[in-house]
Amino acid sequence: MDFSKAMAVSSSGLTAQRMRMNTISSNIANINTTRTPEGGPYRRKDVVFEAIPQAKSFGEILTTQPDRNIDRVQVTDVNVDRGAPLVRYEPDHPDANAEGYVAYPNINLMEEMANMIQASRSYEANVSAMQATKDMAMSALQIGQ
Amino acid sequence: MSNSLFDKTTNSLGAAINFRLLRNNVVSSNIANAETPGYKAKKVDFEDALSRAIDINGLNRLKTDNPKQFISGAGEKGEVEPDVYDNPDVNVSNDGNTVDMEKEMSKLAENTILYKAALRLINKKLAALKYVTAEGGR
Secondary structure, eight states: OOHHHHHHHHHHHHHHHHHHHHHHHHHHHTTTOOOOTTSSSOOOEEEEEEEEEOOSOHHHHHHSOOOTTOEEEEEEEEEEOOSOOEEEEOTTSTTOOTTSEEEEOOOOHHHHHHHHHHHHHHHHHHHHHHHHHHHHHHHHTTTTO | OHHHHSOHHHHHHHHHHHHHHHHHHHHHHHHHTTTSTTOOOEEEEOHHHHHHHHOTTOTTOOOOSSTTSOOTTSOOGGGOOOEEEEOSSOOOOTTSOOOOHHHHHHHHHHHHHHHHHHHHHHHHHHHHHHHHHHHTTO
16 A cells, blocks of 8 residues: 555556547548558557556566556557548549549547547546645655654 | 553544545546546445544443453454445446546545545644653653
8 A cells, every 4th residue: 555556557547548649649630641551541540448457566466466446547459440431532632543532531520629638638637636646645744743 | 651652543543544545546546547448436435444443432332241352442443444345326338437537536635635634633643742752841
């Protein structure tokens, strides 16, 4: 039971939300991208969060019972949208196919903006939690003064 | 000797700040996992157990022939175990996550304030002790 555990959990939340923000930025930036190294239009990406019991080290995992009550969060996978792309008729476009259709990424800008707001609010909540933990630790240092 | 120096109050305040730290850790974990699909919000209960253990009024003390027979209500803080469980009082969202962000944030704020209150009480106790040890002989 210590302060560093709460700090580590909150910072894992910060990292996860920042990674989510990165994929959202990438989605918004590539909303019209028709060319990628893998070929075809850009595919929408989405992070997958997973709760993992907080343990400091391999040794701690081996020797102690994992504390199932305190979980950090981790991005364990980036899900790539495999749905059909949006197709528009643009015969003059260099990436148009033989019939004159261009495949665009199937990205909804409104959805991405809503996710972005949610991610930044979650980030702020984790910052507040960390601030509260820090506050408690600092006042614990004042005992007996 | 140490019993009269650091009495029941100091001990139970110490226990209380430990439990508040646990609650802070659990609430932080809930906030970090507010977006994790399927995550169940956890809750810490210790107030009732602690107040029963401290038993300031002695109401819980059982009448026995031998005072060592039952430690219930005898101020045994070592016996208090905080209860951590999945919070049953929640709304489940589409992805199975049960974290209520507003509740968690208010719990966090409340917990920090009460933690600081307990620390302040410990400091007052220590200050009184310090005063007695420094000024008592004069």
